[in-house]
Amino acid sequence: MQAVDFNSDMGEGFGPWTIGDGVDAELMAYISSANIATGFHAGDPGTMRRTVERAKQLGVAIGAHPGFRDLVGFGRRHINAPAQELVDDMLYQLGALREIARAQGVSLQHIKPHGALYMHLARDEEAARLLVQNLQVVEPTLLLYCMPNSVIWQVAKELGHPVVREFYADREYDLSGSIVFTRKVRALDPATVAARVLRACQTGLVRTVEGEDLVIEFDSICLHSDTPGALELVEATREALDQAGIAVRNAACVIGQARSSHPRNTHG
Template sequence: MKHPRIDLNCDMGEGFGMWTIGDGVDEEIMPMISSANIATGFHAGDPNIMHRIVRLAKTHGVRIGAHPGFRDLVGFGRRRIMAPADELVNDMIYQLGALREFARLNGLRMQHFKPHGALYMHVAVDEELSRAMIRALQQLEPTLLLMVMDSSITYQVAKEMGQPVVREFYADREYDKSGSIVFTRRVGRLDPQQVAQKVLKACVDGVVRTIEGEEIEIGFDSVCIHSDTPGALDIVKTTRALLDETGVQITPCSEFIH
């Protein structure tokens, strides 16, 4: 088996005030994952939601990380905003600080940092922004794990700069032959069994089938399932059950990546 131990992460707290993105099943999903990426207010999330999700994670022993996005509540952070690297890094620092205080309030430490949506994809191909973001993290929180795509420029820069990284595999997204996920603003309902089998194949064989119909090798440490994907709860349940059945160990990434 290529990946006998993985982290299982999910984007959480993606609502705003009285509005909820996705099926609103954070409470049901949380006990089945090992790491939670918590929305920090720009693409979704607000102070009350952030505090609630931090406490929920603490109850279930789930490690937490900041999930900063573009300043785009209307577009759920899935619209690219062109801005200088230093401006985007300042936005990310602002969001990191907000969640870090709620973590401190609850006696928790932050485990990881993962940009959201269009910002994640933007950083992945922008060397200047990747370097600026990593420099800021190393000054503020040098032990934070940075979640990246294996095929990204960010991963290459992070290795060069000595930044600890967690490579992600996206259970509920398609891949192209470059090893990058195919970015989409709207994801339809997926077959939970197919998603689970896709994850299992990646864990056992270290490969994923692309939209071009080819199988490519994929390196990863953590599997991500988005809570806003329609039917997310069934996807997480089915995937977790299959991984447990086949002996894949689910462990917070900070326990095996340093």
């Protein structure tokens, strides 16, 4: 792997409240793409604007990070709602960030659903298909972040919508290729996380919770800003990538490079 995107969730406070270590501004110096909370699980208009401004200053690509309407649960509780309602909510959130970004002279690179909504779309074909169909009407070139081989990845591939496949630096995997989510993430060792990411980039393998290796293909590394010690984790991971000669580029550049290298590649 010669280049990879490095993304993190940003702007996930609300008014005067912050989430995690409150180090968004520092974190953004190490990443290439920022997923900005759009008000339903976290975020508010002022926070969205300030996050867009910071990303613009640093040349970091931005995307909408819509979630379930769940401020109290930080969007990590599943909500049973009809597919149309979920897609309406996501389009509403996408439009909010798009206009705030447009006022700053910035365009959106991508959309990445948050938390429980991300996992819902990874398995619910009706909601996934409806979202992709709507994106193709309102933003046909907007990159869609998703798990490789998930339902929404398969739907996007079928409909020809561009996707970005993710690898989670600070989450465990099981042998099915699914992320093992936990409500309270423990502190992680920066060197261990960096080594795990580097191994995935260089060999395409990740060690699962079952103790076996899983083959994984991805275009972007995700490290959550609310993971304890996130800044140290991001710094260590970025240093490991730089030392290994793996360039950190935004997702649009990585996907463009993959397409030019593999003209028949249809993964997005």
